[in-house]
Amino acid sequence: MVHPLERLVIRHTLRLPSPAGPAGEGDVAARQFDAALMSVGFKLSADALRTLSGLSEGTVVDTAVRTLATVRELVGDHVRHNVYFVDFPANVPDTFEFWMRCVTEALEDRKARPGIIEQLRTGVINLLTLPSYGTYRHTYDEMLAAHDELTAAVGDRLTVLHLGGTLDDEVTALYLALAGSTTPLGDEHLADLGVLAEHCADGDQPAEIPVRENRAVVNAARLKAGSVPLLDTVTDVLRLACALSGGDVSLQAPTRFRKLSRPVRRALLAGLDEVVARAPAKLADVLVHREEFKRLGERLHPHEYPRWPHAADVFAVARGEKKAYTFDGRVEALLGADDVTGAVRLLESAPGKLFRALDRLLRSAATQEERDAVLAAVERVAPEVSGRVVLSVREYLHNRAEETGRKRVFINRTGRAHVTDDARRAVPEDERKQLIAVLDAETARRLPAPERLLVDPDVLDVALPLSGRATAAGLGVLPRGSVSPVDGELLRFFVYWKQRQRVTDYDLSALLLDARYDTVSWLSYTNLREVEGEHSGDITNAPDGASEFINLRLGSVRGTYIVPQVNIYSGERFEEAEESFFGFMLREAEQQGQPFEPRTVRMKSELRGPGRVALPLAFRRAEDGSWHAKWLHLYLKGHPAHNRVEGNQVSVATLLQGIVEREQLTVGYLTGLMANAGTEVAIWDAASVPDEPVTYIGLERPEGLHPDSVVITPENLRDLIPE
Structure with a gap:
């Protein structure tokens, strides 16, 4: 079984906590572990392989089982990705031809025939009533048998897992990094901070917690552990109450406050009383969240605690019985x-x-x-x-x-x-x-003034993560506004979802736009095949999970922009589904392989935002013919049902124009300031790794750096933001 804290460390840091176990001859098992990792696009660092080789075989095997489960989930390989058309992307039919085949098969079905005839008389056919439409017509194993093995290519992704310290050390370091972050965390990372905070409540604490949402999550853990929460505004108390009720600590969505125990009520009222006694002007902050404070007062019963009169003033202001000037x-x-x-x-x-x-x-x-x-x-x-x-x-x-x-x-x-x-x-x-x-x-x-700064040029166009909410949890994900190169002949998008309770239909589509943001074409369930590529077929129900793919030949794309999107046609929202994620793969034309090949995955991100149309990123062709990804992490409100790419072309194009033409501050901006201040800034050269400690900024942690080096990668890019 995967230890939940070990999973968090690997997912956030791409570091393998140093396994605890007896010494032994684990070299054979370690090499087998490394080979299994490579099959899903990961690899052990030299230090990790050497350390595992000196442990017992049982320890190595246990570590391998846990780690493989974690990295397979990271890349989206923990589920079975089937396709409607068994040998996709080969032999995808013309859309009209395919629909006519579905109608013919329905007419041959005794049960379906009367209803289909009735629809034909009206001149309109509902595709969802056709028995052969929208559900897999073959098993996962039959799909695998229809595809050749993937041919290895130099460009396949290979993410290195570096050796970390003990699990306790790695967990503490991760907790301190997240809790002390100078930028707000995304929802997924905030939830992870909650898990870590409860585990680390009695251990080392950050010197400062500048982000209020982070402080609320840590305060909830401190209160549960019997420690005094860190409060210096009345809003801190409100956020803490939301955290204790499992609500939104950012205060953007309403929270239904739970019944609170008497000790918790006393702690919250005492905190309010102390804050207002120390700075009475802070009562004005109550007016910003007046309704929330009213509802909280109904749970705290301040009238039962006359020894905290300043806390009672908070709720008097909320009810309008006491004046406060903002x-x-x-x-x-x-x-x-x-x-x-x-x-x-x-x-x-x-x-x-x-x-x-x-x-x-x-x-x-x-x-x-x-x-x-x-x-x-x-x-x-x-x-x-x-x-x-x-x-x-x-x-x-x-x-x-x-x-x-x-x-x-x-x-x-x-x-x-x-x-x-x-x-x-x-x-x-x-x-x-x-x-x-x-x-x-x-x-x-x-900014820090390191003696020597080494920079991977591919990281220079990565946008500074001024908010963790400007990105999404996943692998290979960069902050909104970042630009990254795309190398490969074939670009393949994928979406996976698994419904929780209701029949749910997500539709993967790709909109193709010219340089003026006008529509050239699109690929979707209504247009299965185009000059540029193929759609894998529409799946309309996902009780056991479902996948859709779009395959594009970049050299054939007409236009300048490719905008993949996930539309909710019907059913559960992204946050309601049991699981939903999007990603893309890059391949060379001769590689073949299955529709989903984990070691060709360049990016996989969770789909958990609001709205009914997701826009994870877009691709732009430069004048020299090269392609680059522009990271969006956006959601459109969409319609309550039946969202389609044809219906949101204008809104997507307008939004894309606004994002593309906006310039973000990037890593290159900060390194330029550091160079102007006298820091020696050099381009990273893997052939000449320095012996002394350096500061390194890149998309991945390289091998061979001095152990005292400071390493900044997308996993901890927030550390670049000065306090």
Whole structure:
């Protein structure tokens, strides 16, 4: 059985915790383990292979069984991927021809025949009523027999598993990294932090937990372990209550508060009382979440605890029985009176709010004196603003150039997106450039100054992960806005889903657009075959899990963009399904193989967002003919049912244009600042690995680095964001 904590370590770090077991002659078993890993696109590092070879055979076998189960799930190989057309991508029929064959087979079926005849009389056939449509017509083993073995290719993915420390050491290090992250975590990582926090409640703790959602999860574990939670705002208490009730600690979705035990109620009320007693002005924060505090008060019964009067004030404010004046309300009053200078003076006491209001302040400023006041305030408070906010504003200002004519893209915390025309007045160009210079200088001041920095050039276009919610859990996944090269002749998408309770039909599609974002063609269940490739066939029910594939020959693609999407035609939402994930593979034309081959998988990500149309990423052809992936991690609201690629062409194209034309801050931006500050920055060369410790930034951890080296890969890319 896979140890849940060991699974978390491997999934988050691609490190194999050092196995505990007796010494022995495990070299044969270790080599067999390595070969089994290679069959699914993984490999043991030299240190890991050497260490396992010195352990007993039983220890190696047990480690292999657990690790293989984990990495197979990482890449999506833990389920059986069948296809409707048994020898896909060969012999995929023309769509109309296929539908006519399904109708003919239905007419030959005694039970189905009367209903089909009745439909034919109306002139409209419902495909879902055809017995041979939408369900597998062969077994998984029959499908395997129809395909030749995959021929190995140099370009096949080979992800190295490096040897880590003991399981306890690795778990503690992972906990400290997630809890102390300077950027918010995605939902999956936040859930993992909850597991780790309960295990590590009595152990080492991070010096600081800057992200409030992370703090709420850690506080829940501390409270369960009998420790005092870390609270310094009334909202911290509300988030903690949500965590204890299994709700949304980001406060974006309503939480149904559970019945709380008396000790927990006392802890929450005592926390509220202390926060307000220490800083009465924080009562104003209650107004932002008034309804949530009302519902929480119904669970806490503050009237039963008169010794905490300040806690009672919190709920009096929520009910409107006690006045509290919000900071934002005071700012609005000043701006409403056209007192920009006064608003700036007030906002200096809340540096983060000042940074977030910069655009409005500059547009509202009527004189040069007011604009100068804004710039001076930014310079004074910049050292007090979190690195994540500094970088977010820097990126925003870069894309706020005068007269850009760009679309305005709105993406909420859950990945739901929409686009509108930007009707705002331009920000004054001189002030915009001056602010960018100030933010660059502040970021450079906070960055580390390693003696030597080695960089894999493929990582330079990876977007900085300013929020963990701008990505998804999985393998080979990069933050929204990242650009990565695509090398291979065949591009193959896949989606897998397994319904929990209701009949559920997901449809994998690919929209092909030209350079002006106009539709060229598409591949879907309504268009099974095109010049560019083939669709594997529509599956409409997934009680045991179902897969769909799209195979594309990149050299034949007409147009500039390929936009894969997953549409919910009917049934359960992505978050409701028992499991749902998307990915893509790259192959050479001569490789053949099964529809799903784990060692050709370049990316696999979970589909758990809102909306009924998922847009994981897009592919763009450059002028030289090469292809690159642009990572999206977006969801469209879609329709309640029957979403199809034909129905969302315009919205997808508009959204893609807004994302493609927006420039993200990348790893290259930070390494450029470090180089300007005097750090020696060199391109990584695997042929000449240095003997001394270095700082390395790349897509994968290379072999042979000095053990004291600092290594930054996508798994811990958030560590690049300065505090």
